[in-house]
Amino acid sequence: MGHVKQGFVVLVILTSLVFIIAYVYDFSLMPVTHTLTWFNIAKQTKLYNVSEELSGKKNVWNFLINQTIQTTTTVENPIASVSTEPKSILQYIAHPSNYHFILDEPDKCSQWDPFLVFMVPVAAHQVEARNAIRSTWGNESSVQGKAVLTLFLVGLTGGPEAQQKLEEESRQHRDLVQSNFVDSYFNLTIKTMVIMDWLATCCSQANFSMKVDSDMYINVENLMSLLLAPNTPRENYITGYLMWDRPVVRRKNSKWYVPKELYPEPKYPTYVLGMGYVFSNDLPPKIVEASEAIKPFNMEDAYVGACLKWLGINPSGPPNPSQFRTYIKDPKSQDLSKVITAIAGSPEKVVKFWLNVKGHEQINHDSKNKDEQD
Ligand SMILES: *[C@@H]1O[C@H](CO)[C@@H](O)[C@H](O)[C@H]1NC(C)=O
Ligand SMILES: *[C@@H]1O[C@H](CO)[C@@H](O)[C@H](O)[C@H]1NC(C)=O
Ligand SMILES: *[C@@H]1O[C@H](CO)[C@@H](O)[C@H](O)[C@H]1NC(C)=O
Ligand SMILES: *[C@@H]1O[C@H](CO)[C@@H](O)[C@H](O)[C@H]1NC(C)=O
Ligand SMILES: *[C@@H]1O[C@H](CO)[C@@H](O)[C@H](O)[C@H]1NC(C)=O
Secondary structure, eight states: OHHHHHHHHHHHHHHHHHHHHHHHTTGGGOOSSTTOOHHHHHHHHHHTTTTTOOSSHHHHHHHHHHHHHHHHHHHHSTTGGGSOOOOOHHHHHHSGGGOOEEEOOTTHHHHHOOSEEEEEEOOTTOHHHHHHHHTTGGGOOEETTEEEEEEEEEOOOSSHHHHHHHHHHHHHHOOEEEESSOOOSTTHHHHHHHHHHHHHHHOTTOSEEEEEOTTEEEOHHHHHHHHHSTTSOSSSOEESSEEOSOBOBOOTTSTTBOOTTTOOSSBOOSEEOTTEEEEETTHHHHHHHHTTTSOOOSOHHHHHHHHHHHHTOOOBOOSSGGGBOSOOSSOOHHHHTTOSEEEOOSHHHHHHHHHHHHHHHHHHHHHHHHHHHO
16 A cells, blocks of 8 residues: 555646646647657747748837837826726737738639638748748649649838849739738737738638648648538638647747736647648638737737637538648658648758659559550
């Protein structure tokens, strides 16, 4: 009896230790499957490093939080409360109606009539990332007989010279949508909401859309098979790499830090990881509507999760969760030919992953033809 008790105490201590370690190491982005190891977390940080990284993040935070607090104070002021209740500055900032498009492709969807639209948020200067996608999965304009469209969403550029370059690129490719917000990591929620707004206003005819990061490999064929499957819902549907029961990161030096002032609850509602989530195209106008009621915070994917919760829509787990992958160690063409998403991490790797799969398909095809001849 004595050592049963002892064993129990040891078990409790061990369990507590595991929890403490998990907490310290920022468990919040530990994905649900085994694809990400402790080491990869450090790598994952690089994912967002791409020049959208903010310097002096703390000052930015102070500034924004101070603004919210000030507006809240005005509400308490008896004179101010006579007039309509002022929205918080942050809410004002995140709602897409506060922005306008500098570059746009308003007729693209009516001309193309796509079944599926990829919307890729990217910084204006990341032309290599765009070119990698244009020459690979973004160039697949018809898959299983369905039209597919890929567009890039950028914010403001650094100056007139960069703007001119961007406009040239836009004339050449006709796949850029630019909105007038300051492009930064903090502002990714604005970017996502502008994407939702664009889909709602310029592309309501599409059946499905996907928000996908610019360093991703996408297997469009497999995604199309998922979307065309008879039991895939056509409405109120969103799927990808599911994140549930995730604690909000409160450590100020973390990339994923969200202050209590912006999001007071300790956990996020279930959401779909921002690297790539796919949704039925009835959702964008609903999410835009929800965003008027939901105070914005800087985790774009969790914010979409909060909007969905407000709407009473649950993200769906994909039929085969192993198809929504984050990092794949040593990705072989066999692995990539089964997935829907994988983090490539750089423009070169996007091309490499894609060629891997295409080359493999070609070889399979050739040997099949050879078998038929034999
Ligand atoms: C990440 O940012 C740091 C400076 O903030 C820079 O030195 C480093 O090269 C960046 N890494 C990548 C992969 O962009
Ligand atoms: C925000 O407010 C705090 C205290 O109210 C102040 O110390 C800080 O300097 C303010 N930051 C900015 C950027 O205004
Ligand atoms: C897209 O594919 C077509 C042929 O399918 C090819 O001619 C074109 O060069 C490709 N575009 C890019 C940017 O690679
Ligand atoms: C976010 O965008 C808004 C609107 O362009 C801008 O005023 C604000 O400074 C940006 N915030 C950051 C942290 O970049
Ligand atoms: C796509 O949506 C249109 C209506 O917008 C519908 O008529 C069509 O059947 C849908 N296509 C598929 C394959 O579900």
